[in-house]
Amino acid sequence: MxxxxxxxxxxxxxxxxxxxxxxxxxxxxxxxxxxxxRPHGPDAGPPHRRWGLTAPLAPAPTRPSRPSGPLSGSPGGTALPPVVDHVPTRDRVVFLTYDDGAERDPRFVDMVRDLRLPVTMFLTDSVVGPGYGHFARLRAVGAGLQNHTLDHAALRGLPYTGQRAEICGQQEKLHARFGVRPRLFRPPYGTYDTTTLRAAADCGITAVVLWRAAMGPADLTYTRGTHRLRPGDIIAVDPDESLGPTLRERTTRLLRRIQEQGLTVARLEDYG
Ligand SMILES: [Zn+2]
Known part of the structure; x- marks a missing residue:
C-alpha cells in the first residue's frame, strides 16, 4: 500500500x-x-559553428581573377575614378562592406578574426569619434579601412572646396591614426556628382564604391538588377542596430545567404 x-x-x-x-x-x-x-558558448566548437554557420566559409581564390579591374583607376591622373557597385569577375566571391563606424562591438572583432572574414570598413571621423581603437583592432585582424568623409555630409551639389575638405580631411585622419592612405571612397548616402569624383581623385582615391545589395534588418535588398547575389557583388551591411538584429547577427544571416548561393567572401581591396 x-x-x-x-x-x-x-x-x-x-x-x-x-x-x-x-x-x-x-x-x-x-x-x-x-x-x-552566441560565440564561446558551452558548445563552442569550430569557428564557423561558433558564429552560427553550418559549414566553414570557402577560402577566396589566392589569385583573384580581375579583368582590367574597374577599381584600378589612375591616382593623380586626369581620369575621374570609376563608380562601382559590382566587380566583374568569374570568381564566385562577393564583398562585405560596413559604413560609418558607429557600432563597436568587441565580439565583432572576434567574429572577423575567427572566420578570417575579409571586410572593408568605410569610416566617418565624426561617427567613429573616440572609437578608433576598435578599428585598429579590426585592422589588426585583417579589415580594410577606407574613407567615408569627415562629417557624413551629403556631398552632391556642394562646392568643390567643401567636398575636397570632407574627403581629403578624412584621408589625413586615417593616415594619422593608422598610417594608411585609403584608395576607396564611399560617399555618404551613396549620393555624389562629378565634383565629388574630381575631389576624390585629387585626394588620391582610385574608386568610388557603392553597393548592389544591402543587408538590412530582415534580409538582402538590391539597388538594381537581378534579386539574387551574383559573383562580384558589393554588399553593404546596414550598420543601424537600433532596429532589429545586431551587426554580428546580420553578418551571420548574410553569410548563410552567401553560402546558400555557392559563393564566398573575398577582400575588396584584392580586386582593385
Ligand atoms: Zn554612412
Missing part, C-alpha cells in the same frame, strides 16, 4: 516535471537559435 502510494506520487511528479519541460517549445527553439549565434 505504502509502496503503491509512493509510486503514484512519483508518477504525478514525473508528469508535472515532464509538463514543465515541454512548455513552450517555440521558446526553447528560439533559445537554441540564439545559442547558435
Amino acid at each position: 505504502r509502496t503503491r502510494g509512493l509510486l503514484a506520487v512519483l508518477l504525478i511528479l514525473a508528469t508535472l516535471t515532464g509538463c514543465a519541460q515541454s512548455v513552450d517549445p517555440i521558446e526553447r527553439l528560439g533559445k537554441k537559435a540564439a545559442e547558435r549565434v
